[in-house]
Amino acid sequence: MTKQKLIKRLKGYYPMERLHAFVTFPLMLAYAAYKNPFADVFFLLYGLLLCIVILMQGQHYWKLKLYRLLDKDFDQEKNLAVFRNSKKLNLVLIALIPIIFGIQIYGNDWQVVPGNLIFWGILANAFGVLEHINYYNRQLMIDNASDVAYLLRNKKLKIASLAKDLKDNEL
Structure with missing residues (x-):
């Protein structure tokens, strides 16, 4: 992919992330918290918060990749440290998912009640886990012809760009 095509692509990724x-997921979180009793949406709110935390990392990463291509300065060492620490934080937050689920179930007398949006909570938490994998392990997002070609040619998912950058110690 040419530098100009990559810049164009990142100019779309970064604002979307x-x-x-900063808007879509926080609005969903606020709406769910406002419209439902806390005990019914605790697990859902946690999943949405997990997504927000990871999406904030993703948008920051794409911004830095765009800055690199546009020759804008940024503190690489500081940002590498931010991403390394963020990865650790994500793993802690992901490890807490079963505990948060247990608290949700306990708050509903050990019952899965359809009205408490537990299914949506499972989806939100699963999405958060997938976002972490997408940034820090394997690229799960296949949204262009070169990604499809890579998958067909190699029969496996690409290593995530951020994972490569952390391994190479360079953004």
């Missing part, structure tokens, strides 16, 4: 991190 930023929109979801």
